[in-house]
Amino acid sequence: METRFQTGTVVSAIGHVGVVLWVLVGDWLFAPAPPDEVIVTSVSMITSEEFAALQSGATPTPAEEPAPVRPQARPEEVVEPEPEPLPEPEPEPEPEPLPEPEPEPVPVVEPPPSEAVQAEEEQAIQSESTEIQPAPEAEDIIAPDPVQPETEAETSEIPEPAVSEDPAVEEIIEQEPTEATVPEDTGDVTQTEANQDQTAETGMTTSLRPRAKPSRPAPQPDPEPEPEPRAAAELNVQPVDDSATQDAIDALLGEAADEPVEEPVAQGGQNRPQGPPLTGGEMGDISSAIARRWNLGAASTDVLSTMVVIRVSFDEAGRPVDFQLIESNGPTQSAIDNLYSIARRAVNRTHSEGGIPLPPGKFDTWRVLDLVFDANGMRVR
């Protein structure tokens, strides 16, 4: 911090000195230099007739000897062997006049929408207006009696918000997942018998996005970075049998646990990164790691026209600890809220599935990051 402060002072001093010097000696220093000496060459004017004569090489003007122009090296002439004279082709019999070919069908260019009459096409569109056909004579088929439709009011499913939204959350038990329990996320769009042929038929069933890489099989949890208070850590490595001491340790542990973990950096000056800047490659790694988990497959069409910028605070272990929506742009507040939720999920998921590639040694730089999630590019067209 001190060094940085000195750097600022030096920078400021240099700037001030520069300005003072500029004021004092600027005029002298930056006075326009005297123009270089001009080499004067005398020329003479000629008339257009004289110029034409020059061009034709008739009468060189005596006033000025034109410098001889060095002729460009001419390529050597290649003497090609003279082709043997071909026998004079016999005159072909004059072809009989062919019948005038019929004009080939030219695709008719559809005119822009206008009130101009358009050519009738062969097939009529099946619209309600064309569906009116004379009723076919029905066979004597005894139709079943109409069935009473299900009455709609049989249930009174009035949602009762009687269910508490926050049940107790179980204590988190880290469990090493096995391969058998981890379904492979192929990123495939649901295939049904109905849409199997659609790609060939319409080419529209598949997502317009490149297929996502399969998610990593469950996490190999990085040592879940629970920022442990130093006091607790130190006490843990010195077990003591004495029960009284143990009580004291427990008390200390309790106190330490109650201590607030370092608050996520709030807005304002504290958000300014203090470390060396992230390189383009590092930022690219972070971007692509999160992008792989940024799933918009269950997003509304409004979300696909929305952008949010979220400010994420990380602890030293790289765990996202705080999110703030700092900027947004979208058609509806619901879409913004939805994209904010999806973005947070993407960041949390990236952390859970192997971690966000935050470069070690630059915690002061990435302890707060602004992440831009712009779904506009994802719009399906």
Place this chain on the structure above:
Amino acid sequence: MIRPMRQIFQTLLVLALGLGALMSAPVLAQSSPPRIVIGQGVIEPMPIAIPTFIDEGGAGDYAREITRVVISDLEGTGFFRNIGEEAHISRITSFDGGVAFEDWKAINAQVLVTGAVSVSGDRITVKFRAYDVFNGTTLEGAALQFAGTTQGWRRMSHKVADVIYSKITGEGGYFDSRVVFVSESGPKNQRLKRLAVMDYDGANVAYLTDSNSIVLAPRFSPTGDRILYTSYESGFPRITLMDVGSLRRQTLDEQPGTMTFAPRFSPDGGTVVFSLERGGNTDIYSLSLSSGRLSQLTNAPSIETAPSFSPDGSKIVFESDRTGSPQIYIMPASGGEGTRISGGKGRYGTPVWSPRGDYIAFTKQNEGRFHIGVMRTDGTEERLLTASFLDEGPTWAPNGRVLMFTRETSGGGGQASLWSVDITGRNLKQIPTDGPASDPAWSPLLP
């Protein structure tokens, strides 16, 4: 002598200023946190886990069946992929018990739904919670309880799925809705048609008419309690209004020498717009259901048909062949010439305004193929969602996200069936029906 000295000073000053600028640049640039643009995300079904709902007393098979319908609803959208129970690490044994998020993260479940069912007599209670696993929270508003009769268990399942869907996607659900359609039987040249209704997913089919006369183009009222359709009962097409609860029918606007067809309700349900053919000319009319007043909305020698109101009731989109081929026009609800909005190649028909008001769905025929497509209400952003021998007659889901339509196969044995597709063009699928079916019309969400 002065000149070289001055040049040295000049150089030194420029160097000093440059150095200062270089040193201060990072400091200035780092005045706010680094900003990282997250690249292209992915569009793939969201993995969700829905363990079988807990039986909290007397639920028996209901718990399993309700869970199955909820999963079917959500997976059927193409937005979600259910992670089978065999992959679950945790078991949900108590509805109010804790949730080990780490176990669900480990199988990449992004959303977890837990639920419980209890039955007492013919009363059934279904409660559920949905969790955002990676954010470690309950989805706001996704912890509810429904109660009703056991006969309504399927509707309750749809309601549970609707809530989960809307909380995750941010748009309304559409599972607790019904579809009226024309059930077909018999050979192609002698089709017998009758009206039927079903759940949106093809379950619970019930027939509304017999097959003594041809019926076409049914439409639900905005409240879902009435149906308009075109009937040939009199030998000519006539618009008929049916009360769904009592099955009572009433023919509208019986004018001799005319044919009426292509009816549709106004958003407030008080007016019907339709086509009326008189003396070989077809125009669009509106009829007030309360006063019986008939108004002519178009007056042209061409065929104007297939009217559909905008959700706010101020405009009507319709089809007209006034330029020689059928195209789509929009006019004020009070009538008028209309402005053409379709501009691509081919013929356009059966336009339907989205319940959200943002798109118009249509049928398009071009180069021998039929398409279902959508365009903005000014005709821009036209997108064709399907292509086949014959696709026609789109109808919107209540949330304006999904379209259902008729697809007919070619040949003498060709049959009509019902299909649905997301407006992104994804998730095209056939709706299961007992036999051939056509002319679907989606109801609003049920109350």
